[in-house]
Amino acid sequence: MTTPENALEGKSFAKTYFPPARLAVSGLFLLNGTFAGAWATKIPEFATRLGLSESGLGLMIMFFGIGSLILMPIAGILIAHFGTTRTLKGATILFLSTLLLLSAAPTIPVGAVAIFVFGGLMGAMDVAMNGNAVEVEKSMRRAIMSSCHAFWSLGTFIGATTGGFLIQSLGVMGHAVLLTVVGAAALVFLWPHVLHDAPHPSEERKKVRLPRTLLPWLIGTMALFSMVPEGAILDWGALYMRDELGASLVLSGFAFGAFSLTMAVMRFAGDHVRDRFGGVRTLRFCTIMAIIGMIIAGTAPNAYVAMVGFAICGVGISNMVPIAFSAAGNLPGFAQGVALSVATVMGYSGSLFAPSVIGFIAEHTGFAIIFAVMPVLFIVVLLLSHHAVHADVRDHR
Template sequence: MSWSDVQKSRVAVSLIFAVNGFLYANWVARLPRLQEIYQLDHGQLGLVLLAGSIGALVAMPLTGSVIVKAGSHRITVVMLFIFCLLVPLIPITPNVYTLWLILFAIGASSGSLDVAMNAQAVLVEQRLHKPVMSSFHAIFSAGMMLGAGCGALFVYLNVSYFTHLLIVMAISLVVALRVRHFLIPDLRNPSEEPQDHVSKNVFLHPALLSLGLIAFCCMLGEGAMADWTAIYMEKVSLADRDWSPLGLVAFSTAMMIGRLLGDGARQRLGDSRLVQGSAVVAIAGLSLALVWPVVWTGILGFFLVGIGLAAIVPIAYSTAGNIPGLSPGVGISMVTSIGYAGFLVGPPVIGFLSDWQGLRFGMAFVLLLFLTMLILNIFAVRRQRKVRIYPEN
């Protein structure tokens, strides 16, 4: 594969990451309108949105074995098209039960897309012989920012929810049609396939298990920051209501910066050192916000948490996609499945602990997970050093 072809593949995969974030942010940006259409209270909306999480969690472990048979390039394209076509159905389903099914299907398609596009990102890394995974995740974040802004624009222009989603679907489909020819085929010789099949014990693979648990701790932390920082700033740090969103702004900005710089940091420091250093930064940031809860320490603390968490999941995916004896899709699907469970477990656990002993106590649980993440990485260093991250073609 020529250098020019690799660069085209890198651009194509980058655009898919961007479209994924763009499409997701567009429909989520208009959740208040969704509530109006189906007359949902906050609790009912939460249950409806849970359908998407369940769909993703069901689909992710299955995607690895499908990728082995069909190739991540094909699964990426198929799931991207399905995701695009399903989104406009959200505001026009007959009732809340069919809406739940649509969101389950959207979650399943986007979850499979997450696994497949990250497998493609690993193949790009392998051909470039350098880390670029973090940059793909930064582009996903940029796509979400663009999608959220696009959603706000359509609200300002008073465009109907259905028309809005049709327009962004059309844009996304044009991109999908354009990039589909530049993805990297990863089908192997049929005689090699059996060693790549997902076995019953794949979750017990030591490297996958440790990487999955690290991703679980990190993704639960990411979800906690997204869900609770504004509330923490207002209720604990006693920020004015106008200032309370700044904790989330600081965290999100830091995640973007950290992911843009993450690949260069991986090359300079190595994966293990970077994960350990990142975990320490996240621990220091959250500790600052918890121990000294005032406005400026909250903003600074959550910024440090964002910097600390930014590169960890991309590193986990990249490492999982390069484990000998497993195809990238299989490794990534297992780590993604374990990690994604953090998004499901985090909100209710933190909510329960906060109701019991206060929000600072609930956020201290996240701090404990950051410490666990650091310890897991320290114990996994020897195992990770045995993984050849960037094999020759």
């Protein structure tokens, strides 16, 4: 039987653990991820419309990465001057129109501009989202970053799984219009609940510039060496299972499926784990699990063992990047958003550019040895893991 006392306790729990500001930033992660997943389903039609070969498409997609790497630092500067709230809202408004640009681009030059803007605004929104999530963590004095990234993963799943059906039913432009309208409606709903913040008074007097001390770059290295293996699995795991382990087309798809499933589950659980055990211990456990999983995958005698290895690796990698981003966002003595933008740019540069380098190397060595050697990057993260102490937001009063 529900009593007034139980109802009050339920409301108190919801207000404590799921305040509107947390739900709002989680919703924006979901929105950003949905657009990212939707773009993945548009790539074949985009290439056909512009008459791009595989190499031409690869070069075109490089503009996505270039846009991200240019606008991410700019977002960090804007955060330092105006706070995460205004930067996030502005980046989101501009980002909502990018699928329309991609769907309407008639020529290669226009397509290059569209994909540059899409990647750049997605990256700018990403930095602002992570910055706002850090501010929410500080206000709640508990971790939320991992669950925010889990919502992004959920969004990519939604965007990717619905994209093909919607494009077939509504057409390429109809699909883009629908997502833009839904995204705008979601933003209207989320807008008033986004946590309002402003630059700290001491930070307003600081000249915004790249950090001259080593610590933000070391945390950025942690993010980079966590995301390079993640990008390698997402882009090359299925091909490795099919071509080198003899997996069927259906089974090879489970390389990504097993990895992404365990990653999403652990990201939803990661905030509680980090609050319980602290950022350093959580990161070290995750890194060790990632090492074990990657070694199993790289030395696997068959596709089933590799799939288990990728699943274990997903458990490990899941919370490594969120912890690194929280640590960067909480660094004392740096202008708001600048240290976070350094970590974000370094981390995402790994997932944007490393897979192409890995593909080139794999032509000469095969993927097995690459996956088997990848734990060297995790060992570096393990050596730097003591810096994850800055992710413990309860200590920032």
